[in-house]
Amino acid sequence: MAARACAPPEQVKNALVNFRRLARWIKRDPRLNLMTVTQVAQKYGQQPDRISREDLSKAARSIVSAKPEIHLHPRFSPAEMVVAMARAVVSFSENRELPSSVPRDTVLGPTRGPIARPELQGCDHTRLVALARGLIDHVKTTGHLPATLGAPLGRVGVNHLYRALPESFIAMEAGSAPNEVQFGPMPTLPEISTPLWIGFLKMIQGDLMDPDLDVQTLYRDTRLQTWTMKAAIIP
Numbered sequence: 636m637a638a639r640a641c642a643p644p645e646q647v648k649n650a651l652v653n654f655r656r657l658a659r660w661i662k663r664d665p666r667l668n669l670m671t672v673t674q675v676a677q678k679y680g681q682q683p684d685r686i687s688r689e690d691l692s693k694a695a696r697s698i699v700s701a702k703p704e705i706h707l708h709p710r711f712s713p714a715e716m717v718v719a720m721a722r723a724v725v726s727f728s729e730n731r732e733l734p735s736s737v738p739r740d741t742v743l744g745p746t747r748g749p750i751a752r753p754e755l756q757g758c759d760h761t762r763l764v765a766l767a768r769g770l771i772d773h774v775k776t777t778g779h780l781p782a783t784l785g786a787p788l789g790r791v792g793v794n795h796l797y798r799a800l801p802e803s804f805i806a807m808e809a810g811s812a813p814n815e816v817q818f819g820p821m822p823t824l825p826e827i828s829t830p831l832w833i834g835f836l837k838m839i840q841g842d843l844m845d846p847d848l849d850v851q852t853l854y855r856d857t858r859l860q861t862w863t864m865k866a867a868i869i870p
Contacts, residue, residue, distance in 0.1 A: 703821050707864060716797075749792030770796060798819075
């Protein structure tokens with residue numbers, strides 16, 4: 636066995652001197668705020684147990700005012716947000732008022748692809764509440780978002796509820812639930828899934844990739860789980 640090459644003692648000594656010099660420079664720089672790993676975890680590693688009505692209201696307006704797409708919220712994932720909206724809509728139907736907050740569910744993305752064009756073009760408020768309850772029940776049972784809800788030829792995707800529920804939430808803030816909700820074409824995944832897909836393709840084309848690896852499943856599941864993405868550092 637070949638002997639492992641070691642740096643000369645003098646080189647190690649010089650490296651330690653340079654490292655100490657760097658550490659002192661960082662400590663003195665007023666633009667930098669030094670934190671230990673423990674301090675970083677204490678400040679940024681916690682997630683709220685509930686989502687406030689104010690956060691829901693801001694998110695609902697952001698979703699409805701933009702073009703139809705799955706948004707990356709600065710604090711909550713799209714999956715967390717659509718379940719929270721469903722909880723708020725169900726609460727309004729039961730109590731005739733929006734809750735001050737709803738639980739934040741730890742939820743994964745769907746295991747199958749949602750549909751881009753809804754088979755159910757619209758429904759009344761009672762049906763929307765039933766769909767919201769179905770979404771919540773599916774998350775409780777599986778830990779995942781449902782890809783679609785409803786019977787064949789009458790299905791809507793979770794992506795359609797992602798927009799329809801905020802629209803209803805805004806109406807409820809004004810004091811009443813909408814009589815009818817319309818479903819329209821909607822992207823099935825957050826926009827970030829596209830650059831992730833390109834990066835994934837570059838990765839799997841490397842020489843070190845096992846040719847028998849089922850990359851199609853990895854590709855599909857990676858994109859579906861972009862529903863769970865959110866900021867690494869919460870503002």
